[in-house]
Amino acid sequence: MKKIFSRKKKIRMSEGKKPLIENNNNIQDGHDCAGHEYENPLAQNSFNSAEEQSMQRQQSSSLMDLIQCLGVSSESLYNLIEANLGQQSVIAWSNPQTFNILNKMLQEIKSVKQCLQLMDWVQHKYLREVLFSSDQKLFCEWKDKAKEKLLQSVQKEIRESLDKILQNETGIAPNCIEEDYVKLYVDTIQCINAVPREAQKLLPELHDEVQEICFQEFRTFVKRYSEEQYVDLKKRAQTDNPETIHFLKTLKTCKELRKYAQTIGTGVTPSLVKETVETLENLEQSTLTFLMEIITVIAENHFKDFFRSGSNLNHFVYSVYSHFPTLPYVMDEKKEVVDEAYKIIARTYVEHLITNKRRTLKGRWAPNIGEQIHEDANHLHKSVSLLAPGVHEWRKMMLGIQEVLDCTSIDALKIIMARLQRDYFRKSEDFKFLNKLLKWKGLSNGDVNEVLDALPGSESRPICRSCFSCLTCW
Numbered sequence: 001m002k003k004i005f006s007r008k009k010k011i012r013m014s015e016g017k018k019p020l021i022e023n024n025n026n027i028q029d030g031h032d033c034a035g036h037e038y039e040n041p042l043a044q045n046s047f048n049s050a051e052e053q054s055m056q057r058q059q060s061s062s063l064m065d066l067i068q069c070l071g072v073s074s075e076s077l078y079n080l081i082e083a084n085l086g087q088q089s090v091i092a093w094s095n096p097q098t099f100n101i102l103n104k105m106l107q108e109i110k111s112v113k114q115c116l117q118l119m120d121w122v123q124h125k126y127l128r129e130v131l132f133s134s135d136q137k138l139f140c141e142w143k144d145k146a147k148e149k150l151l152q153s154v155q156k157e158i159r160e161s162l163d164k165i166l167q168n169e170t171g172i173a174p175n176c177i178e179e180d181y182v183k184l185y186v187d188t189i190q191c192i193n194a195v196p197r198e199a200q201k202l203l204p205e206l207h208d209e210v211q212e213i214c215f216q217e218f219r220t221f222v223k224r225y226s227e228e229q230y231v232d233l234k235k236r237a238q239t240d241n242p243e244t245i246h247f248l249k250t251l252k253t254c255k256e257l258r259k260y261a262q263t264i265g266t267g268v269t270p271s272l273v274k275e276t277v278e279t280l281e282n283l284e285q286s287t288l289t290f291l292m293e294i295i296t297v298i299a300e301n302h303f304k305d306f307f308r309s310g311s312n313l314n315h316f317v318y319s320v321y322s323h324f325p326t327l328p329y330v331m332d333e334k335k336e337v338v339d340e341a342y343k344i345i346a347r348t349y350v351e352h353l354i355t356n357k358r359r360t361l362k363g364r365w366a367p368n369i370g371e372q373i374h375e376d377a378n379h380l381h382k383s384v385s386l387l388a389p390g391v392h393e394w395r396k397m398m399l400g401i402q403e404v405l406d407c408t409s410i411d412a413l414k415i416i417m418a419r420l421q422r423d424y425f426r427k428s429e430d431f432k433f434l435n436k437l438l439k440w441k442g443l444s445n446g447d448v449n450e451v452l453d454a455l456p457g458s459e460s461r462p463i464c465r466s467c468f469s470c471l472t473c474w
Contacts, residue, residue: 233246245327248337317383342391354401417434
């Protein structure tokens with residue numbers, strides 16, 4: 001190798017380490033680009049011969065520089081270049097011999113970056129300055145090989161990088177820093193974007209194919225991530241005191257990756273985008289479901305005894321608070337979750353409320369049950385709003401129950417019940433709850449039937465009238 005590098009010094013135009021793109025155009029009209037004339041006057045008298053010799057030295061030197069630039073340290077490559085220096089004419093050896101070298105280089109290079117640099121050099125430097133039209137076949141054959149090598153390298157590197165990102169994904173502490181909270185989706189997007197961006201800069205015509213390969217690996221990554229997160233979050237949801245920070249981070253990651261997939265732009269097969277987005281949406285929904293199951297357990301455990309004990313909501317509110325972090329950068333996800341949780345809490349409250357006899361509630365609460373419901377609704381809303389400002393006012397569901405309880409007009413009650421049905425009890429199974437609510441109020445069977453028959457859609461949901469008597473209100 002010492003001999004090789006010694007020879008290389010003799011053929012270099014300059015000892016300065018100039019970029020490759022600056023080293024191919026140094027000889028013009030008997031002068032170098034720095035403005036120095038040749039010391040030997042014979043060079044000017046035999047310009048054609050000198051130009052050929054200069055092109056030969058220039059081409060060999062450029063290939064050597066390229067090898068060093070790419071970091072390919074194969075002795076066989078150096079020897080291959082050295083063996084061609086004896087040719088007298090660059091036309092006689094440059095194209096077939098050079099493409100022999102370039103094919104060898106394709107075998108030696110290991111990275112996407114090297115492959116892009118090599119293709120860029122051949123296409124935008126060698127092709128422009130040396131290659132002749134009669135040799136286009138050589139170039140096309142080599143370009144096909146290089147493209148195949150590039151796409152294989154892209155797939156391999158992206159897959160390995162995404163695998164590493166997934167392997168490094170671990171649990172997150174309740175008081176984690178923001179970097180840990182966003183790291184997975186930030187690293188993933190940067191990984192997917194990097195190679196297409198570099199391809200766009202050097203070889204724009206290959207951008208779409210490179211991006212397609214990257215997105216295919218992204219889809220595979222999303223599938224693996226979704227499967228692993230589902231298993232992990234399911235286990236966490238079944239623990240006694242699950243930390244919601246893990247669920248919030250998953251929601252954030254899914255939202256950002258989904259947004260990225262939907263705005264990826266051209267070059268990606270629509271079905272790939274659709275499949276990736278659906279996978280992320282399913283994981284988001286599963287994550288929310290796990291969280292709502294946690295909230296439902298908390299609410300059920302509290303409200304099953306709440307109306308019998310005569311206690312207030314403070315203990316329940318504290319229990320809910322303890323499950324959510326106060327970190328500022330989780331607020332968007334926390335608001336989304338707390339809003340859904342608030343709806344479940346309000347629904348659980350009213351469902352347990354009407355399972356208790358009104359006479360018992362009057363004895364333990366106060367003579368006016370409606371006032372107590374109103375107080376609880378406002379207390380709950382104030383507490384939830386402190387946890388996540390801007391949440392929907394689900395207390396109106398509870399206040400609607402107060403309206404039903406205090407209403408003395410059948411016609412007015414029909415309007416109140418229709419509004420409750422429209423806003424909070426739209427599902428077919430909710431019709432049974434509305435039936436129980438009217439019976440709990442103390443209406444006769446005839447009045448219950450009249451109000452229910454006035455509700456939209458009542459004709460499509462036949463009610464077993466015998467079940468009206470199943471609820472004891474007094």
